[in-house]
Amino acid sequence: MKRHRPVSVVLAALLAATVTSACASETAGGGTGAPGGPAKPAAGQQGEAAQQAGPARALDTYAEALEKKQAARAVAAKKWGLAKVPLAAPEPPEVKPRITTRKGFEVRDDEGLPPVFTTVPTKEKIVFLTMDDGAEKDPALLRMMTELSIPYSAFLSDYVTNDDYGYFKKMQQRGVVISNHTLNHRYLPGLSYAEQKREICGQQEKILKNYGKRPTLFRPPYGNYNRDTLVVAKSCGITAVPLWSAEAFADHMEWREWDRDLHPGDIVLTHFRGKGDWKGTMPDMIRLVMKTITDKGYAVAKLEDYV
Structure with missing residues (x-):
């Protein structure tokens, strides 16, 4: 490793x-110069x-x-109170790795559906930080992440972002890629094909209108999906469905894997939340998740450089 x-x-x-x-x-050879001195090039x-x-x-x-x-x-x-300086991520690969659906996450076998995965295949000690929904719009988060040069990805739901699209536009201007988390954060397997299409493709159009580009990445609410979800997502431009292998809160971490540890290429989930929803602010959450990541010898890389 x-x-x-x-x-x-x-x-x-x-x-x-x-x-x-x-x-x-x-x-x-081939040059001339003074004896004992450097040769002049021909x-x-x-x-x-x-x-x-x-x-x-x-x-x-x-x-x-x-x-x-x-x-x-x-x-x-030092300014933001991190326990350690975050490690620098390596240069991204010239060719992105091939992403496949994680075993056990498959739906009925259909060729060409977007892969569903929790980890990006890599041997580098890197992880990817992702933030969901958009309920909390903390200006301190924008400043903190910019000054620390920590990359992250935003998966937005319109029902909690439509009161301040400008906040996420500032985020996008700082290099954050805006991706799809549906219009209303509904449980997709409980919806009809047409309802899922409205939730997913409707959010594609909202993001295009407000941020200038349709996303290629989509995360289903709660991580739940069925075959219709993936078929619909593909139909409106989605090429990959990243889930997560760890989740960060302001006061603790939660783990999907049995060893409760990080692994190369793991995707870390957190949310746009504040003291109204958990025990701390978004900067508190960043301090905790970065301590966890750095203590384990990992750096944070940009998901879209690999997927």
Whole structure:
């Protein structure tokens, strides 16, 4: 299992690679210079040397950006009262992993229905943070998550967001992807096909109108669905149905798996809630879930980079 390396280790590795590349260029044959001094590149090698310098500069720039981002995150962690600085997630894969339906979560075998899953296949020590419904609209959450640079995904239900679409528009402008959690958060297996279509496809249109794009991810209320749910979801543009393997509250965690632990690629659920619904604020919940994630050696990655 691959563990995250401290930024300083990454920087040292990048520096060593750059120095090695530079030394190799200086000692390569074909140039002339003073005895004992570095060889001058021949005319045909000057362009090649410039091309080699490009990647080295890019590595330096990337390393500097990583260092600055983690330094800013350390300042924010202290400001917001986190026990530890959140770990930095690795670069997302160039090719997204193949997602399949979790065993035991299948409906009648139909080719091409959106997969239902609780974990993304990866060997990296990363998890994904997702927030459901949209009832609590705490401005502190927006500031906290932005300053900490923690990615998360929002699965919204219109009946609790329609009094303040602007709050979630600000969230979207900060890089959060808005996804579908139905219009009214009803128990879908108890509805007819037409009723499910109104709930799911109707929310697709609401999100398109208010946020400019139809989602491709959908989470059924309570995690309950049937074949009609998936057929309807596919018909209005849904390609995947992420559920969850752990749930975060302001004062405790709940677990789906028998070992009550995190695993690479796990999806963590929480809700837009405040003191009216649980024992704390949304920042309290973030402090708890990030302590759990960081203590276990995991970083939070962006779900949409992998699904």
